[in-house]
Amino acid sequence: MELTRHLWQGERAENGHHHYYDEKIPIVAVGLRNLRQHGPAGAVFLLFGRAQPQPLLDAIGNPRRDAADDRARERASARHEEYQAQLRRLAQGQAAKQAAEREARSPVCTGCGARFIDERWEVAQPTDWNTPDDGHPHLCAACKEKAVAGRA
Structure with a gap:
């Protein structure tokens, strides 16, 4: 293990990882007696640099x-x-x-002071020739009905 340390030992890192293992070779050792006794899923694999045998996936991971x-x-x-x-x-x-x-931009009815709803505001807008389609563009729908009923 000591003779191969330069191949597998990682370098200390500063950002929270204990070691970087870039360009290093993970060397895993296993004894046949332990492998027969505990099986391939047992904690029998020793990764060089670790103290205890581990299952294979834990031994080769970081x-x-x-x-x-x-x-x-x-x-x-x-x-x-x-x-x-x-x-x-x-x-x-x-x-x-x-x-x-x-x-805040919506017009206010000159009769009652209520703000126009969107539909009424659309109808009261001037058309192509800058004349409103509506005969009472400054009145809300309720005041317009009163004005039309009073004129009839």
Whole structure:
């Protein structure tokens, strides 16, 4: 094991991983007696540099790096969710602002002072020749009905 240390020993990392194993060879040893006794799924595989035998998938993996990668993915996911929530809040605020601006621009009935609803506002808008289709463009629907009924 000591003669091959330069082939399998990782280098210490500064970002939370214990070692980097890039360009290193994982060397796994197993004794036939232990393999017969515990089977291929048992904790019989010794990865050079580890203290205890492990099941094969644990021996050839890098659990510290996997855990660090999982934590990094969780942090990135949380940041992404927060960003999406912030975008939703901004969109809702923008929609509310646009609705308030539209409400502020809507005309007011000269008869009763009520704001026009969208349908009434559309009908009261001037047409191509800058003349409204409606005979009473400054009155809401209720006041217009009263004015038309009073004229008849």
